[in-house]
Amino acid sequence: EVQLVEAGGGWEQPGRSLRLSCAISGFTFDDHAVSWVRQAPGKGLEWVGFIRSKAFGGTTEYAASVKGRFTISTDDSKGIAYLQMNSLKTEDTAVYYCAREKNYSGYAFDYWGQGTLVTVSS
Amino acid sequence: DIQMTQSPSSLSASVGDRVTITCQASQDIRKYLNWYQQKPGKAPQLLIYDASNLELGVPPRFSGSGSGTDFTFTISSLQAEDVATYFCQHYDHLPFTFGPGTKVDIK
Numbered sequence: 001e002v003q004l005v006e007a008g009g010g011w012e013q014p015g016r017s018l019r020l021s022c023a024i025s026g027f028t029f030d031d032h033a034v035s036w037v038r039q040a041p042g043k044g045l046e047w048v049g050f051i052r053s054k055a056f057g058g059t060t061e062y063a064a065s066v067k068g069r070f071t072i073s074t075d076d077s078k079g080i081a082y083l084q085m086n087s088l089k090t091e092d093t094a095v096y097y098c099a100r101e102k103n104y105s106g107y108a109f110d111y112w113g114q115g116t117l118v119t120v121s122s
Numbered sequence: 123d124i125q126m127t128q129s130p131s132s133l134s135a136s137v138g139d140r141v142t143i144t145c146q147a148s149q150d151i152r153k154y155l156n157w158y159q160q161k162p163g164k165a166p167q168l169l170i171y172d173a174s175n176l177e178l179g180v181p182p183r184f185s186g187s188g189s190g191t192d193f194t195f196t197i198s199s200l201q202a203e204d205v206a207t208y209f210c211q212h213y214d215h216l217p218f219t220f221g222p223g224t225k226v227d228i229k
Contacts, residue, residue, distance in 0.1 A: 035218075037166075045158075045166065045209055045220040063217045064123075097165055106172055107213035108156045112165035 002026035002111045004034075004098050009116030016088055022081040022098030022113060029074050030054045033101035034081045035109060036072065038094035038118075046094075050101070051081065066092075088120045124148050124212055126221035134229045141197040143224045145188075145210035153189045154214040160223075161206045169208075170195065202228060 008020040022034065035050035049062035051072045060072050071084040081098055095117050099109035125148040135141050145155065153173040158166040168177045170186035173193055183198045197204055205228055210221040 044222045045160075045211070047211075047218040047220070061216050099165075102168070102171065104171075106154060107218065108168055108171035108177075109158075109166070110168050110171075110177065112167070115165055 002100065004100060004111055004113035006096065006098055006113040006116040009096065009118045011119045011121065012088055013122055014088055014090055014120055017084070017086045018088060018118060019085065020083040020096055020098075020116060020118070022083070024079045024081065024100070027100060028079070029058070029076055029081070032103055033107075034072075034074070035099050035101065036070075036083050037097045037099055037109070037112075038092075039097070039115075040091075040094045043094075048083070048096070053101075053103075085118070088118075090120050090122075092118060093120045094118060123217055124151060124214065124219055126210055126212060126219050128208075128210060128221035128224050130224060131222065132225040132227075134227050135200050136229045137200055137202060139200045141200050141204075141226060143195045143208055143226075145193040145195065145221050147191045147193075147212055147214075150190050151212045151214035154212055155186075155188070155193050156211045156213070157184075157186055157195045158209045158211065159204075159206045160209065166209065197226075200226070200228070 003025045005023045036048040069087045095115040097115045098113045100111040102108040102110035157170040160166040207223045207225045
């Protein structure tokens, strides 16, 4: 069974750092990209970034709003994807979801975690 | 970046009604559009990928159509469990962007 479980959310002050984790099961990073998508309270969905599958080089891409501050990585042995968030801003406050890319020729997110809330406030 | 718009922003319909939501992209995205359903407090769920392909396990009352800049999502017969917000999302090129969502409830 495919599952993604996020952890690591919480409250942090502006300028500080936080690392989220996404534990996967039922698939591997060899064949599936994993994205991070966030949703500010009462707002819509914003794609944050992704890490391509190992089959496609395992490289990363980011939204302009987080580029240079956020980093996505994986620990293949543990089956965990990470979102390292540095230089946090109040506008980073959101529920953060990790989502699996459906393994086909396009990009659709077919499995999602339950989300973890990040609050950035002084 | 490609901007996605959706209309209406919300709607109220009766059980059994046909419901249609439109999604427009600011430029040609070919068929590279997905639809998601998000129930309150839950993660989004993929319903339709590549504009018109029904995700496995999704009831056939959900459908999608369109290409280029204009897309349509339809619930052929609204059920009580379909109360949710529906989002479109393009993946023609990075960054992927979502529409603002359409909130559907029961009249």
